Amino acid sequence: MSLDAIEAELQEKFGVEAERMQLYRARRKALDEIEGSYGKSYSMLRMYANEIRKSNPGSVAVIECDRMHPNVDPTFKRMFIAFKGLVKGFKLGCRPLIGIDGCRLKGPYGGVLLSVVALDRNNGLLPVAFVVVESEGRESWAFFLNNLSTIIGSYASNRLWAFMSDKEWEISAIPCKNATAAIAYKRGNFEDYYDVAFMKETYLATHSGMIHLIVDEKMWTAIDGDLIQPPPLRRLPGSSVSESCIWISLQINGGIDCCSSVCSEHYLPCLESGSL
Numbered sequence: 001m002s003l004d005a006i007e008a009e010l011q012e013k014f015g016v017e018a019e020r021m022q023l024y025r026a027r028r029k030a031l032d033e034i035e036g037s038y039g040k041s042y043s044m045l046r047m048y049a050n051e052i053r054k055s056n057p058g059s060v061a062v063i064e065c066d067r068m069h070p071n072v073d074p075t076f077k078r079m080f081i082a083f084k085g086l087v088k089g090f091k092l093g094c095r096p097l098i099g100i101d102g103c104r105l106k107g108p109y110g111g112v113l114l115s116v117v118a119l120d121r122n123n124g125l126l127p128v129a130f131v132v133v134e135s136e137g138r139e140s141w142a143f144f145l146n147n148l149s150t151i152i153g154s155y156a157s158n159r160l161w162a163f164m165s166d167k168e169w170e171i172s173a174i175p176c177k178n179a180t181a182a183i184a185y186k187r188g189n190f191e192d193y194y195d196v197a198f199m200k201e202t203y204l205a206t207h208s209g210m211i212h213l214i215v216d217e218k219m220w221t222a223i224d225g226d227l228i229q230p231p232p233l234r235r236l237p238g239s240s241v242s243e244s245c246i247w248i249s250l251q252i253n254g255g256i257d258c259c260s261s262v263c264s265e266h267y268l269p270c271l272e273s274g275s276l
Helices: 003-014 020-035 038-042 045-055 084-093 138-152 177-185 200-206 241-253 261-273
Strands: 060-066 075-082 097-104 112-119 125-133 162-164
Touching: 003 020, 045 060, 045 075, 060 138, 075 084, 075 138, 084 125, 084 138, 084 200, 112 138, 125 138
Parallel strands: 097 162
Antiparallel strands: 060 075, 075 125, 097 112, 112 125
């Protein structure tokens, strides 16, 4: 909901006028209450990974952090997650095609979401694993693919695999019309020429796995050790310097104090002019 919409609704329903900064802080606080704080959520990652492994035995949840100094809490860098139910379905029934792609994440800390998907017999997508990394690069892709190789294990070495990225999935294991005509001429059974991935039993096996629900965060088991801190704040593409500085100041100081020299140059004039 935009600040203009909030301002109009307050005026219409309650006859109340508020400063733009008050509206911004109120909206930020409401979002934190509803969705949770971005920064605080990182400190819960160890417990979240533990709950994944506990509620879904055999699943993989790997966290990698940076530590600048032994006396400083680690900073989040990457996280890999693969649920056993999805990996099981991938091994039992999907075709030997692996699609890999990524997308940028919105939010103050940015990052990239990388994912692996496979195809079942109905050309439905089956997510296999996903990872959150700081950016797409050699190290982050190596982290992703090494963990992917671990969960696939010896199963992958027994088959030939096709990896696809940023491409349309056009490969089919169904006989073409010429092959179909030849099979009909021989009075053969069409099902004998289909890939095993298209059999009913294979499809049912693909979706036989289950992802068990994780209990509410209030019931998570506490984990001893350092709390993971969020990565450095990043200014979102397209947002003005003043908006980013205000957000950083609110998160760090809980108020409207300027957080840098850049903020002093852009943030205060905006407040005085009422352009925020």
